[in-house]
Amino acid sequence: MGLGGARARLEELFDDSGTPVLKITGELDMSNVGSFRTAIDATFGQVSDRIVFDLSELGFLDSSGLAMLFAVAERVGIVELRRPRQMIRRVIELTGLSSVFLITS
Numbered sequence: 001m002g003l004g005g006a007r008a009r010l011e012e013l014f015d016d017s018g019t020p021v022l023k024i025t026g027e028l029d030m031s032n033v034g035s036f037r038t039a040i041d042a043t044f045g046q047v048s049d050r051i052v053f054d055l056s057e058l059g060f061l062d063s064s065g066l067a068m069l070f071a072v073a074e075r076v077g078i079v080e081l082r083r084p085r086q087m088i089r090r091v092i093e094l095t096g097l098s099s100v101f102l103i104t105s
Helices: 033-043 063-075 086-094
Strands: 008-014 020-028 050-061 078-082 102-104
Touching: 008 033, 020 033, 020 063, 033 063, 050 063, 050 086, 063 078
Parallel strands: 020 050, 050 078, 078 102
Antiparallel strands: 008 020
């Protein structure tokens, strides 16, 4: 993903309980968030009440990426953000969205 804009990759995995784990690597911004939104929407057929985003290799997240994660949180009971880098975690905290997500190390 990232034609003409930021480069990013989405990998869909499942944990031992069958919960979808979506690993996002690279940079997520307005140039590629639409593609991610489409791919994530396809996952909702398999999700009941929990989804995990592995952000350990996400280097940049802008407001459109935050809005996408928030939109997911409005549709799913628990959205876990796993291992976000310090800069990403700080942006989430500064926007007040840390109360919306379950942030784990």
